Amino acid sequence: MGEDMQFRWIKKLGLAIAAIIVLFMLTPFAIVPAGHRGVLTTFGKPSEQVYDEGLHFRWPLAQAMHLVGVAIEKGEGEGDAASKDLQRVQTRVAINYHVKPEAAVAVYRDLGNQPGERIIVPAVHEAVKAVTARYTAEELISKRAVVRDDIVAALKERMSRHGLVIDEFSIISFNFSKTFDEAIEAKTTAEQLKMKAERDLQRIEVEAQQKVARAKAEADALALQRQQVTPELLRLREVENQAKAIEKWDGHMPSTMTGNAVPFINVPAAK
Template sequence: MSSETVVQNPNPKNISRSIIGLIVVVAIVLLGFQSYTIVEAGHRGIVLQLGAVQPQVLEEGLHFRIPFIQKVIPVEIRVQKAESSQVSASRDLQTVTTTLAVNYHLDGVAVNNLYRTVGMEYKARVVDPAISEALKGITAQYTAEDLIAKRSEVSAKVKDALASKLGLYNMVLDEINITEFKFSEEFDRAIEQKQIAEQQALKSKLDLERIKIEKEQEITRAQAQAEALRLQKQEVTAELIKLREIEAQLKAIEKWNGALPNVTGGATPFINVK
């Protein structure tokens, strides 16, 4: 008696239930991941609900969102740097190439407004044009030489003008640094020649002052000598002359060796005692 193996075909209903169950599990997992978002440090989250920018701005950390309905756009609010080299004209129509470094950051509270009005291309649309406009407007107020001599004043004015322009778009200016003013070769040569002329003029002035001082010193010495002679003449009297003669004779006696000359000259002659 032979035994037969019975092969049972899979039940289509069971297969369908398994597939559906797998789909449900996958959907639940996806929904779980889509229900949360993480805003990294130094960023803020802009919430879009069906494409519309929402008023709330997400801080750093973990946040819940409605899957497939809400989308979170991360925006960096750390300090950012923009470098720019602008060609402008000074008040005396000299061509000036200015290299400027700008540090700025986005206002974390109002990044949603920036996104709504400008978008994520804010550097190209706002920052770079604002730097150019502020710099050209200020450099036009100064001559080329004043731009060099009053660099700190120029920098302060550019900072104020740029801060006002960026503030209109919810951006905060931290600091600016004018790293270089570059002029034409002709102007550089003119400045160099002027400095040489000023140095030569200063040297000539110092030489004249030195000569004047030396002359005044000579006059002072001559006046002092003349005054001394005048005082000496006033002090010469008959008694002083007699005193000087006596002093001379005393010095001669001190030097006498005991031998008497036959004839002597002077106010008091010696007598020959032979």
């Protein structure tokens, strides 16, 4: 009796699950979530209408709603290429793109709803190799923004044919051979030493000019002083010197004179 009850319970559970599956398959509605567009197929054939986000009617079993993502997708990748001067370059890039909502049917039908694998990846590799070959290794570094713009232009032409739009494209890095990196480092060092030598030379020239200017100023000052020395000025200086000597005299006359000078006569001091 217990086994029969257990069997009946399992049977009911199975029937309930089967009923849920049937109801799910027979539901006449399909939901298109945010960030997607719907492509309705009737016995596998897609319609030309693009279904927006929301709830849509469909014929159970005969029709199915397939979702195509139209939100921004991000991809990164790297690949090898050769520069114009035949330097090996490994480039790492990042791209943000999305599917045009109105192109959802074409993306589902022509690209198998896999735009990243079928278009983005090969298109990026091809564009990077083609553009890299136009520039020398040094130009890839110095003209990075121009190189990026050229790659984007090449990608847009191909991607637009398949209903894809580039939102952002970035060159993450350029990696060169060890020999080339060492050559660039040596060149950079030489340029820095050259700039330092030029700055030192400019400093020396400026200091020399300053010395010449100071010497000229001193010479001009001496010349001006000579022009200002007149007989009247000399007499004035002589009078000033005599006045200073009188101020310093203590009132006593010297008793003897050195050399051939005649000694002064001793004059009794006044009482």
